[in-house]
Amino acid sequence: MEKTKSIGRRSPKNNRLLAKLNESLYAKLLPELEIVSLPRDCDIYHHTxxxxFIYFPISSIIAMVRVLENGASPEVAAIGNDGLVGANLFMGSxxxxxxxxxxxxxxFAYRVKATTAQKLFDAEADFxxxxxxxxxxxxxxxxxxxVCNRFHNIDQQxxxxxxxxxxxxxxxxxxxxHQRIADLLGVRRAGVSEVSASLARAGYIKYHRGCVxxxxxxxxxxxxxxxxxxxKTELDALLK
Structure with a gap:
């Protein structure tokens, strides 16, 4: 995880949640924000x-996964420029x-110390x-x-x-x-490959060397x- 400088298109307001803050709250939080580069597969809380820290992604996507006894690690939530990582903090843990x-x-993501975020959460009703x-x-x-993983077919997923x-x-x-998508969905890689091939034949996607x-x-x-x-509707209602 590498610290870097904030420039141009890496504005904190590229995170839609930060962009929703009123100007007073944003001004209070801005000096405390630090931009970091997040490499793929980084486990951001691995060491501690x-x-x-609370993370506000601007151009990265973070997956919360549950690791099972058999080694499977399906996704239980994904967070991008529409939210924050570390919500457990605000529920007392x-x-x-x-x-x-x-x-x-x-x-990239901006991050703020958990102690700072907690103080703002306690003091500011709007935040x-x-x-x-x-x-x-x-x-x-x-x-x-x-619900989706239980009732809908792999094409829909x-x-x-x-x-x-x-x-x-x-x-x-x-x-x-395909393997990573399969892991996150909790399905077989072959199933994802079949769906991908079908979508590619129809002209809906193109897949080449790990890039869709x-x-x-x-x-x-x-x-x-x-x-x-x-x-989508739930998030759009919050972030509109």
Whole structure:
């Protein structure tokens, strides 16, 4: 994890949650923010096992995964420029042991010390309300993913995964292998490869060496299950 300088397009307001802060709150938080580069597969709380920083991604996507006894690690929530990482802190716990928090797609994030974020949460009603609303959206996302993984076919799940990734990404290219997508969805790699090949033949995506390029977003939206819209609607209502 590398510290870097904030420049131009790496504004903190590229995080939609930070952009929702009123000017007074934003001015209080801005001097405390530090930009960091997050490499893919980085476990951001690996060393401390505690929430020592709150992260606000601007061009990275973070996956919260639950590691099972058999080694599987399905995704229980994904966070990009639409939210913050470390929400447990605001529910009275700095413990992160129940989930791994890994970088799904490399990029940049701003971070603030957990102690600073907690003080702001305790002192500022507007910040507290925004954070609690976001935590509610995380609950909606996690519960909807559970429904999706249980009741919807792999074609729908892959389309939902690609679309939600695009919503948190600045381009139509997603750097993820079939194996990583399969791991996050909790399905077999062969199933993801079959769906990817089908979508590529239809001209909806292009896949090459671990990079998915979405060519026809509307077509993916026509194939996805309702879970995508439920998650998107919840976040859009919060961040509009």
């Amino acid at each position: 096992k505690k929430i020592d 700095t413990d992160i042991l129940t989930n791994k928090v890994i970088v799904q797609s490399a990029g 507290r309300e925004l954070v609690l609303q976001y935590i509610h959206s995380l609950f909606v996302q996690s519960s909807q993913l559970a 892959v389309c939902r995964f690609l679309l939600t990734s695009l919503d948190r990404w600045s381009t139509n290219r997603i750097s993820l292998t 390029t979405v060519l026809n977003r509307e077509a993916l939206e026509s194939r996805v299950c309702e879970c995508y819209q439920v998650i």
